[in-house]
Amino acid sequence: MAKAASERSTNGLHVSHEVLPTEGLYVDHLCHAYGNRRVVEDVAFGLAAGDVHCLVGPSGCGKTTILRLIAGLEPLQGGRVIIDGVVVAEPGRAVPTENRRIGLMFQDFALFPHLRIGDNVAFGLTDLERKERRRRAADLLAHLSLGAHIDAYPHMLSGGEQQRVALARALAPHPRLMLLDEPFSSLDATLREQVRDDTIALLRAEGTPVLMVTHDAEEAVRVADRIHVMLEGRILQSGTPAELYSHPASPFVAGFFGPPNRFKGWVLAGEVSTPLGPMKVEHLADGTAVDVLIRPEGLHPTKQLNGKEPHFDVHRIRDLGTNRVLELKLADGPVLSVRMTSYADFEAGDTVTVDVDPGQVHIYPTDRRTS
Numbered sequence: 001m002a003k004a005a006s007e008r009s010t011n012g013l014h015v016s017h018e019v020l021p022t023e024g025l026y027v028d029h030l031c032h033a034y035g036n037r038r039v040v041e042d043v044a045f046g047l048a049a050g051d052v053h054c055l056v057g058p059s060g061c062g063k064t065t066i067l068r069l070i071a072g073l074e075p076l077q078g079g080r081v082i083i084d085g086v087v088v089a090e091p092g093r094a095v096p097t098e099n100r101r102i103g104l105m106f107q108d109f110a111l112f113p114h115l116r117i118g119d120n121v122a123f124g125l126t127d128l129e130r131k132e133r134r135r136r137a138a139d140l141l142a143h144l145s146l147g148a149h150i151d152a153y154p155h156m157l158s159g160g161e162q163q164r165v166a167l168a169r170a171l172a173p174h175p176r177l178m179l180l181d182e183p184f185s186s187l188d189a190t191l192r193e194q195v196r197d198d199t200i201a202l203l204r205a206e207g208t209p210v211l212m213v214t215h216d217a218e219e220a221v222r223v224a225d226r227i228h229v230m231l232e233g234r235i236l237q238s239g240t241p242a243e244l245y246s247h248p249a250s251p252f253v254a255g256f257f258g259p260p261n262r263f264k265g266w267v268l269a270g271e272v273s274t275p276l277g278p279m280k281v282e283h284l285a286d287g288t289a290v291d292v293l294i295r296p297e298g299l300h301p302t303k304q305l306n307g308k309e310p311h312f313d314v315h316r317i318r319d320l321g322t323n324r325v326l327e328l329k330l331a332d333g334p335v336l337s338v339r340m341t342s343y344a345d346f347e348a349g350d351t352v353t354v355d356v357d358p359g360q361v362h363i364y365p366t367d368r369r370t371s
Contacts, residue, residue: 022085024048024209025177031078039065041233052210054220057230063213067179072097083176103170103178107186109162111154118150121168140168160191167199180212217256229253251291254362260293261336275333276356281363289366296339298360301352314350
């Protein structure tokens with residue numbers, strides 16, 4: 001972006017005349033370090049009103065630090081944070097956290113145990129009269145099916161109900177942005193899905209842009225309009241769930257959807273040899289060392305051998321509810337993982353051949369940094 005010719009300050013907010021997004025969040029090349037350790041490196045993305053984005057990646061990759069920088073809980077060392085066209089943080093200048101109108105939800109519900117539920121929700125509405133605070137709290141609690149608990153205390157509610165109260169409290173001041181840091185991880189699987197879906201539905205209905213940190217790939221795919229896959233402080237790839245699934249930019253991103261079958265080889269005459277047969281490689285030169293990744297759902301076994309090679313033995317079957325995972329063993333070769341529906345008619349000891357969906361094959365020049 002071109003720098004503005006002039007700048008001004010309004011109510012402590014830094015306003016620039018350069019062209020900035022007028023709504024939502026824009027993170028402009030954030031950098032951050034703790035001592036000599038760089039934890040965020042040149043991170044940039046934006047989300048508009050009503051968008052839900054997820055930051056995903058292993059522990060220590062910088063996800064939570066980015067949330068803290070956006071919220072103003074850490075001083076910004078490099079880059080800018082822009083909300084609704086206003087620069088709220090840049091090196092040496094920051095709008096206080098309480099003036100950014102950001103909603104925060106973390107693993108810890110942090111409800112006030114001595115306050116009733118309605119008062120917990122209305123706690124931050126200091127600019128409203130008591131009757132208006134009560135009305136706003138009641139409306140939000142009703143949306144979350146908690147209207148009957150407005151006069152209860154937190155210890156009288158279940159974990160899922162307390163999480164919804166925390167959401168109502170964060171939404172009560174009409175935040176311009178909601179930041180979620182693993183907010184559902186402490187809930188059991190069934191409750192987690194229900195509370196998460198209710199939470200995201202309410203946030204979308206309110207038109208609040210949402211940035212969520214999660215370690216759960218399935219959760220990110222279910223809720224996010226766009227996913228930012230991080231490793232070692234950098235965003236490796238951003239895209240819709242479908243884009244990341246169909247066109248992963250690296251082995252690490254390809255593995256985001258679950259452990260793939262991996263083979264190593266070299267490109268020769270436009271192909272790479274694998275235990276499943278040769279795979280075409282059109283984008284790499286002969287002699288290139290490569291990693292071949294094939295997703296378990298991209299393998300289709302059949303008991304109709306018809307003289308086809310190679311043959312695999314069904315070594316083990318794991319039933320996972322709606323899916324079955326077959327482990328296929330090639331004599332003196334690797335064990336392959338195949339994911340199928342629970343209705344797949346195979347038994348341990350069956351002999352099969354395997355067809356490969358070329359759309360589920362991803363081939364990369366060997367790169368230990370992103371594999």
